[in-house]
Amino acid sequence: MDLIEMFDVWKTYPNGTNALKGVNIRIEKGEFVYVVGPSGAGKSTFIKLMYREEKPTKGQIFLGGFNVSRIKERQIPLVRRSIGVVFQDFKLLPTLTVFENVAFAMEVIEANPKQIKPRVMDVLGLVKLKHKAKMLPSELSGGEQQRVALARALVNSPGIIIADEPTGNLDPDTSWEIMKLFDEINQRGTTVVMATHNREIVNTMRKRVVAIEAGTIARDEQRGEYGYED
Amino acid sequence: MKIRTLGRHVREGVKNLGRNGWMSFASISAVAITLLILGVFLILAMNVNYFAQSVEKQVEIRVFMDVLATEANVQQVEENIKAIPKVSTVQFIPKDEGLKQFKESLGDKAYLFEGLEKDNPLPDAFVVKTAQPQDTAAVAAQIKKLEYVKNLTYGEGTVEKLFAVTGAVRNVGIAFIIGLGFTAMFLIANTIKLTIVARRREIEIMKLVGATNWFIRWPFFVEGLLMGIAGALIPTIMLSVGYYYLLDAIHSSFEASQLFKLLPLFPLVNQVALALVAIGAFIGIWGSLVSVRRFLRV
Numbered sequence: 001m002d003l004i005e006m007f008d009v010w011k012t013y014p015n016g017t018n019a020l021k022g023v024n025i026r027i028e029k030g031e032f033v034y035v036v037g038p039s040g041a042g043k044s045t046f047i048k049l050m051y052r053e054e055k056p057t058k059g060q061i062f063l064g065g066f067n068v069s070r071i072k073e074r075q076i077p078l079v080r081r082s083i084g085v086v087f088q089d090f091k092l093l094p095t096l097t098v099f100e101n102v103a104f105a106m107e108v109i110e111a112n113p114k115q116i117k118p119r120v121m122d123v124l125g126l127v128k129l130k131h132k133a134k135m136l137p138s139e140l141s142g143g144e145q146q147r148v149a150l151a152r153a154l155v156n157s158p159g160i161i162i163a164d165e166p167t168g169n170l171d172p173d174t175s176w177e178i179m180k181l182f183d184e185i186n187q188r189g190t191t192v193v194m195a196t197h198n199r200e201i202v203n204t205m206r207k208r209v210v211a212i213e214a215g216t217i218a219r220d221e222q223r224g225e226y227g228y229e230d
Numbered sequence: 231m232k233i234r235t236l237g238r239h240v241r242e243g244v245k246n247l248g249r250n251g252w253m254s255f256a257s258i259s260a261v262a263i264t265l266l267i268l269g270v271f272l273i274l275a276m277n278v279n280y281f282a283q284s285v286e287k288q289v290e291i292r293v294f295m296d297v298l299a300t301e302a303n304v305q306q307v308e309e310n311i312k313a314i315p316k317v318s319t320v321q322f323i324p325k326d327e328g329l330k331q332f333k334e335s336l337g338d339k340a341y342l343f344e345g346l347e348k349d350n351p352l353p354d355a356f357v358v359k360t361a362q363p364q365d366t367a368a369v370a371a372q373i374k375k376l377e378y379v380k381n382l383t384y385g386e387g388t389v390e391k392l393f394a395v396t397g398a399v400r401n402v403g404i405a406f407i408i409g410l411g412f413t414a415m416f417l418i419a420n421t422i423k424l425t426i427v428a429r430r431r432e433i434e435i436m437k438l439v440g441a442t443n444w445f446i447r448w449p450f451f452v453e454g455l456l457m458g459i460a461g462a463l464i465p466t467i468m469l470s471v472g473y474y475y476l477l478d479a480i481h482s483s484f485e486a487s488q489l490f491k492l493l494p495l496f497p498l499v500n501q502v503a504l505a506l507v508a509i510g511a512f513i514g515i516w517g518s519l520v521s522v523r524r525f526l527r528v
Binding site: 051076079080091093108109110152 | 232234235238249250431432434435436437438439440441442445
């Protein structure tokens, strides 16, 4: 049950902004979806609704077997455990080492301590950072920090990875490294939903493109193009 | 919760103290300073209360007999005093005993009255205590009416004032301690809040990777507890050592030791230590949990 479905989802913020106006979408297990669109058009809201940082004003959202729009406060952690989230600003804990940052996500779900070390080293191997396991995030480059964040998102083997502008703070070469990792993860069967502003990436690594404009889905194409000039 | 998870929370709480070294230091200092002030007032209030109690206990009626009264007369008076309902103890002090006590109260200057035994000028006396110090005046009035009672003293006027003062001192002391207790709580909770605001990002990330609220709270709980206890131990040690030297200084001077009757070191410091550690632990935990709650709504 790793598909994502939204039925007539509306989001109105307390200040009156209509961020989403009746969004319907179905993302199948194993898909790779770019979410594009102008700034302020509702991309971020769309992403936040999926990991339940925001609650829809109206409509239903199903994700990983949960009705995310209906769950109780207490169940939010359970939803978040079934997805991995990656952000533009990495959101690593500055006082923890690379290893500890990744292990943290396993400790939080009360994983067996004996399994933590091998699993963390596995994932760090996947993002090619095994040799920097004992360093602090501040000692790493931006691309490396994002790889740590990706490792943290992956460590609990979620069926879905949600990424909000993961290459937004990175130079083009580093961005490609990160994108290759996302592609590799997707090839292994993980659903990837990625909000992005990076035209070159969208137009080169062709995937499904969902464009959100003024709170509605303006375009939804398999192997689509970025389609904006910025 | 699994036992090993509890272990993880305790380890994490201890580690966090070190990781946020300066913030922990600030919190512990705030706890220590506030509890030090609270502790000083606690010791002061307990001593004032002790002093008031001992002063109240000292209130007694000294009944002096007529020098011409015979032994039978004296016995009769004793019976009569004992018959008064509110009297608790009656102690007969024959004139020889009275002189001895007088000399003892003078300590090493007693030699000045050497030789008075032969021609003792003191009358026989009774020391009467009432069950309630507040009944002294009424009882004294009754005794005064008895035959052969020449004179009596109980500190008329002064006793009434004394009771008013001791009562007021107790109330002020209690009010002060309660007020300081609240001040300490808010000051400490505020400092802890600052340390947690600095870590809201950490809490946000914990929530994003799927930590439950209690999983997030536990290490803060442990941390708050440890900060509270550490913050309480410092003033406890300072107060114990300080009080020890204060007693030492007072006892080394005859005048001071007559003037200030202080509570002995034990069990006073144990009681103060217990109170401070309990308060410190409570506000540490409370401050942490209240502050974390604000950031759990991510």
